[in-house]
Amino acid sequence: MIEVKNVNKTFDDGYQVLKNISTVFETGKTNMIIGQSGSGKSVLVKSIIGLHKIDSGRIEYDGRNLAEMRMSDIRLLRREVGMLFQGSALFDSLTVLENVMYPLEMFSDKTPAEMQDRARFCLQHVNLEEKSFGLMPSEISGGMQKRVAIARAIALQPKYLFCDEPNSGLDPKTSLVIDHLIHEITQKFDITTIINSHDMNSVMEIGDNIIFIEKGVKSWQGSKEDIFHVDSQSLNDLVFASELFKQVRRANQ
Amino acid sequence: MNIISDTGKYFLLMRKVFVKPDRTRMFFRQFPKELEKLGLASLPIVIIISVFIGAIMTMQTQLNTSNPWLPDYITGLVTRDTLLLEFSSTIMCLILAGKVGSNVASEIGTMRITEQIDAMEIMGVNSANYLILPKVTAFMVMMPFLVIFSIAIGLVGGYLVGVFTNIITTGNYLIGIQYAFVPYYVLYSIIKSVCFAFIITSVAAYYGYNARGGALDVGKASTNAVVNSSIIILFFNIVITNLMLTK
Incomplete structure (x- = not known):
């Protein structure tokens, strides 16, 4: 609250x-x-x-x-705190999967494999297909970018x-x-x-x-x-x- | 007043930059990428400019010092010392301020206006440290190599004048570049260039980090970064030269 x-x-x-x-x-x-x-x-x-x-x-x-x-x-x-920005604010230089893994890599003590699993779970939770995980933010639609941003926002279980x-x-x-x-x-x-x-x-x-x-x-x-x-x-x-x-x-x- | 305010903000930003990274692992992941992006990617322009400047410097010196009172090897000596003392460490840094400085300012500025930096801050990441520290340290590490490379290539440029024209003989040129060599000048050149590398990246990062608005403002930030870092380089060139070369 x-x-x-x-x-x-x-x-x-x-x-x-x-x-x-x-x-x-x-x-x-x-x-x-x-x-x-x-x-x-x-x-x-x-x-x-x-x-x-x-x-x-x-x-x-x-x-x-x-x-x-x-x-x-x-x-x-x-x-x-998780935040979904108006323009998604995904990191241009990282792939979809790396974007979601970013907060985990910065703050969690998980192993790389566990972080990947968590990121995949979040991306699947927002209904993104596996084939889009390796794409760059500029290669996906606005709606997909929003979903990735949601997945990134919930990655650390805010x-x-x-x-x-x-x-x-x-x-x-x-x-x-x-x-x-x-x-x-x-x-x-x-x-x-x-x-x-x-x-x-x-x-x-x-x-x-x-x-x-x-x-x-x-x-x-x-x-x-x-x-x-x-x-x-x-x-x-x-x-x-x-x-x-x-x-x-x-x-x- | 803007200068005082900007200087204060710059040092406050540097205080955020020079702290232990949130995750050292992430720093060491970014560091080699920046070595490649800022250092190795600058090699082509360093090679092209150095070879031509070395050649033209040799030609100009030879043409303007044709005097029976001056020894024949003087052209090689002048070319070497000019490259060593000023061109490769200062003029090359001014050129790199254009290339690297605009790259850094526009990259960070774009991240600022597209809220990527805000996203990092909201996650709890020290964005200044994460984004700027790898760039500053990587370029400071790469700069001495670029300078030494520039000196070497510049000397090769001068040698090629001897090979392809009859302005100077390669023998006289080779004697000249070895005559009265002062190894301390190399140290002076390297120290200067490391300081300039810091100025280029940190000033550019400051302007990019404080960019506000849209694409036009990122362009302005980029221009300000190049102009101001060039002026600061020229100022510190005098300071460092005065400290290191005057007795």
Whole structure:
């Protein structure tokens, strides 16, 4: 569980991007942070990971306060964290298999054979075929890159998984596959997953706990079932602007 | 103010670079790759430039020192000492600052803008150490070999002038390159080149590591790396020469 308490963040130019945000990201659930572009959701995720230093407040990983940790402790904590980046962020110079083996080689005490087995297991878990293991990231599709990135993120059996726009640049079908993969992994391995997204289709598919950020303020939190009954124009705009709802509307008309 | 700020950031980065690697095994896996990529891959350009510069230096020196008061072997001596003292250790490093420096800056810069460095940091990897240390150490190890190779090839270039033209005789040239040889100059040349190898890779890595934005910014980082490392090399050339050659 990750707990965020009264977090404030101001940029160097004086713009306050996060305003007194408090929330809880529960274990075994896909926690989704939604909001329009520039609302502060990426800054919130980066602050939780520790890539941004917050002005005030607390960020606790199962009771461990990030602000009180030394850099060496943060490095240790990060070994419990998996991250799926918007652009996959696979290492260009390594093959698919080597990419997944990388965190194992850096931090596990497994033998090379055991590391290979673990990497293969992770890749098979995200439905990648053996023949793609030796390919370079540039030789595989965007959807496959995302899967490799998920496999790399779960290689060290993380307790926390962060996903930054996991469906960006993917077609709707592949997006759905990636969404379900993240959801399945979250439940199967009992991970605290935080997804930063503005894809409402994903939110409605896999969002267990949804946090809506508006101009740096947490303006709503709830489940996907509750989202239709919210008295917030901005959230309604976001929800009904999504392609899925447009299709539903068209079908109803 | 930018110079002060950049210098501070550079030393902070170096503090992250020069620590014990998270996994020594991974360092020793990267190290030979960098030896090959930064050192061996630079050999063709070193050979081509050295042979031609050696040849042209011999021709120019011979043509401009045709004087009965000067001994015939002077051309070989001047060619040797110029290659040894300045060309192979400094000018060659400036050329390699272009090749290796832009390579390092663009590679690390691309990793930065495609979030590969962020991915490492989030895994808990000391990305600066993992990416930069093998490059800096590998190039520092390879540089003396490249310099000695450059000197040798440059001398061969000068000899070829004697073989293929009648500007100078090979006999006079060979006497010249052996006359009044100071072995200390080789040490001076090697020490200088090792320092320059450090400057080239670390400055380029600094600009690449701090690149932000897109492809255009990686290009700018690469250009800044080459320009600034060249200026720093020229500055340290004076400092080292003053320390090692003046009495």
